[in-house]
Amino acid sequence: MKKQYLMAPGPTTIPEEVLAAESYPIIHHRTPGFKKVLEEVGEGLRYVFQTQRDVYVHASSGTGAMEMAVCNLLSKGDKALVVQGGKFGERWAEICQAYGIEVVSIDIPYGDVVTPSMIGETLKGDTSIKAVYTTHCETSTGVVTDIEGIAEVVRDHSAVLVVDAISGLGAEPLKTDEWGIDVVVAGSQKGLMIPPGLSFISLSEKAWELVKMSDLPKYYLSLMALKESWSKIDTPYTPAVSLIMALQKSLEMIKKEGLENVLSRHARLAQATREGILALDLELFAKRPANNCTAVKVPEGIDGKVIPKRFRDEYGITIAGGQGSMKGKIFRIAHLGYADTFDVVVAISALEMILLDLGCPIELGKGVGAAERVLRLGG
Numbered sequence: 265m266k267k268q269y270l271m272a273p274g275p276t277t278i279p280e281e282v283l284a285a286e287s288y289p290i291i292h293h294r295t296p297g298f299k300k301v302l303e304e305v306g307e308g309l310r311y312v313f314q315t316q317r318d319v320y321v322h323a324s325s326g327t328g329a330m331e332m333a334v335c336n337l338l339s340k341g342d343k344a345l346v347v348q349g350g351k352f353g354e355r356w357a358e359i360c361q362a363y364g365i366e367v368v369s370i371d372i373p374y375g376d377v378v379t380p381s382m383i384g385e386t387l388k389g390d391t392s393i394k395a396v397y398t399t400h401c402e403t404s405t406g407v408v409t410d411i412e413g414i415a416e417v418v419r420d421h422s423a424v425l426v427v428d429a430i431s432g433l434g435a436e437p438l439k440t441d442e443w444g445i446d447v448v449v450a451g452s453q454k455g456l457m458i459p460p461g462l463s464f465i466s467l468s469e470k471a472w473e474l475v476k477m478s479d480l481p482k483y484y485l486s487l488m489a490l491k492e493s494w495s496k497i498d499t500p501y502t503p504a505v506s507l508i509m510a511l512q513k514s515l516e517m518i519k520k521e522g523l524e525n526v527l528s529r530h531a532r533l534a535q536a537t538r539e540g541i542l543a544l545d546l547e548l549f550a551k552r553p554a555n556n557c558t559a560v561k562v563p564e565g566i567d568g569k570v571i572p573k574r575f576r577d578e579y580g581i582t583i584a585g586g587q588g589s590m591k592g593k594i595f596r597i598a599h600l601g602y603a604d605t606f607d608v609v610v611a612i613s614a615l616e617m618i619l620l621d622l623g624c625p626i627e628l629g630k631g632v633g634a635a636e637r638v639l640r641l642g643g
């Protein structure tokens with residue numbers, strides 16, 4: 265037996281009470297009992313998204329909501345601005361291209377971050393851009409984007425701002441209404457602590473105006489259909505009943521802890537992880553590191569692909585390697601969702617042992633000690 269630890273930036277560990285809620289006997293979705301569940305879930309999602317507007321639930325992985333935000337907002341011949349600084353920014357461009365949308369791209373080197381003024385300049389130079397597609401936490405590089413600053417800039421233009429908060433929701437601040445974000449999309453298997461299979465989307469009035477005009481093809485992904493059903497506390501097709509029951513429980517947990525406390529827990533775990541990494545003389549990959557996952561540069565002379573493999577095979581810990589061109593160059597340790605103090609200790613401790621075994625000059629306990637100095641509560 266090897267005790268298993270899930271420390272990848274999605275899917276994340278699921279709390280026992282959420283698993284129990286998911287395993288309740290199935291209930292029919294067109295019943296007063298399920299309506300009550302949907303009502304509660306709707307309220308909980310508005311709290312986590314920090315919005316007064318409805319947040320729609322859809323049965324798909326997060327990418328389904330990303331695709332919704334393209335095929336419902338845009339029309340044939342439209343132009344979209346896409347920030348590409350990692351795998352998930354690139355996904356926005358791929359979805360747009362699949363629908364024949366003209367993509368204006370801001371290309372950011374991996375690990376770097378887009379600035380609000382870069383977006384402002386591009387919008388000023390091309391007033392025909394309909395939407396700006398950004399990534400809250402670029403999970404592939406460990407970067408968090410300045411969405412507040414970007415929203416302030418986009419507000420002065422006719423374009424709508426769309427944010428992929430799939431991995432950032434519930435880990436990094438994101439004030440949908442206060443910051444004036446038009447469209448937020450999220451997914452279930454990251455900060456929301458439930459299994460994969462649900463996606464979420466909320467839209468501003470400005471975004472709904474685009475939806476009304478959109479002529480791109482859609483059926484299962486139609487937001488109009490979703491909105492119409494949701495207004496009657498219903499869903500257009502059979503919803504993922506068990507996942508929604510799990511969500512009801514996880515939202516209840518988030519509300520009980522308090523969103524501010526959830527976010528400060530993530531900030532503390534992320535800081536401890538970063539301190540542990542730096543104490544081992546390793547380098548962070550992200551210029552603006554996110555609180556959901558820490559990307560670390562593989563030390564010179566080490567085969568980077570071996571690190572996540574050793575975590576899994578030797579210690580039962582699933583972390584993430586680099587994706588695409590980052591393969592072998594970075595590894596990523598998540599502290600996302602149902603994560604707490606000793607998850608950081610476990611990850612840094614395993615890292616010390618693995619690096620020592622790979623021949624790195626590691627002093628055991630140095631990284632753990634640095635993390636503990638951030639984590640201790642009585643200090």
Ligand SMILES: *Cc1c(COP(=O)(O)O)cnc(C)c1O
Pocket residue numbers: 274325326327328352399401402403428429430431451460
């Ligand atoms: C995980 C992730 C996605 C993809 O979500 P799926 O649920 O795999 O479709 C998209 N964007 C970001 C930022 C993510 O972290």
